[in-house]
Amino acid sequence: MDVMAPDPHATWDHTAEAARAWMTAHQVDLEPFRHEYPEALDDEYERFRPLQRMLWDDGWNRLGWPVEVGGLGGSPVHRYVVAEELSHAGYVYPHILGAVEIIAPMLNRFAPHLAVDHVPAGVRGDEVWSQGFSEPDAGSDLASLRTKAVPDGDGFRLTGQKMWSSNAHIASWSCLLARTGDADSGYRGLTMFWVDLKAEGVRVVPTLLGNDRCDTSEIFLDEVYVPASHVIGEVGKGWAVVMYLMQFERGAYAWCRQADMHSLLTELVQDHADEFGPGADGVLGDAYLAVLALRAQARDTIGELALGNDLGPAISIDKVLMSAAEQTMTEAARRLLYPRLELAGPADEYAELWRRRWAYSRITTIYGGAIEVQRDLVAERLLGLPRAR
């Protein structure tokens, strides 16, 4: 047996060991993927695409995806183990694969006919996808969204506006939630569509965020034709589809983030400890603790998701811990490198990177569901505390 080949029947430990052996054997090829730079999303995607392709060609990111969509089968936990090994070895786990971890399970379950072509393309890095749920007047209260989908021949015409759509300006497809029911049909009148962002009537306008990057976009839809074959799940059942997806946004994605955060902290200590002032141990301790708490929770979650279990409101715990870890970690870097993040100019790339990470971490209490709402879900639905409203 090839010790460096991905094996869907191996133990987790064997997979980790095999992935490490593969990385050692491919050190030279992997070297360009060791560092992040303060660059635009488009450039970052293009730079890490070859890594996605390399992982695909040698099978590592195909572990745990069904054979029907080009995967090797087995449990997704194998793939999560590989993601963590890559991060721990100091390589950048391609950001775009995080979006694949969120969207592909939904395509596999609710639209296998679309998954056959799109999942391999997404995993390989040939396609980027986005999520089009939030609107100017519908975020936490998603069920009030107003983008309309009106039947037209063999399909639908979509009209409305989406915002905060991550990766949309570099994406070719969006899973987009629209109203097929009456205006007051609430969550019962929603349908999920797979929308071609290059189709006639679609306009994507990038939004500049506080981290100096356009990570999200607005999507304007003007009578965009979407064939009925691009309905994900059933007409009027979009709420169940988006709730299914949210488990992966708050769970599987959290796992990828904790691995990345752990690796960033380790790099900070290894390469910059001589800059740290007094009290560094406590600051670092808090940061590692926040990341490890997320790891412990996300480890259980990815196991449950791999078994196909529905996590319900418990998934909000992962989201709360993920936001806490992101903010504690970046605040630790700010304090440990003080005053570099505040004062260094853009030529100091390391400070610039952490400055961007710090700014983006402020947003982690909003995307994937506002933290106050997640805390309410934990309080009311898990702990049974009285409703505040």
Ligand SMILES: Cc1cc2nc3c(=O)[nH]c(=O)nc-3n(C[C@H](O)[C@H](O)[C@H](O)COP(=O)(O)OP(=O)(O)OC[C@H]3O[C@@H](n4cnc5c(N)ncnc54)[C@H](O)[C@@H]3O)c2cc1C
């Ligand atoms: C960087 C980033 C990336 C994103 N990516 C995507 C994406 O890819 N696709 C997508 O569809 N959306 C995306 N979003 C949107 C995100 O999901 C929404 O911003 C989020 O759900 C909050 O909605 P809102 O902005 O409308 O704020 P609101 O819902 O208006 O909330 C404003 C404030 O009111 C509080 N609040 C609202 N309702 C309650 C309540 N019931 N109880 C207690 N407090 C409440 C909130 O906690 C928040 O502090 C992204 C957002 C950001 C910032």
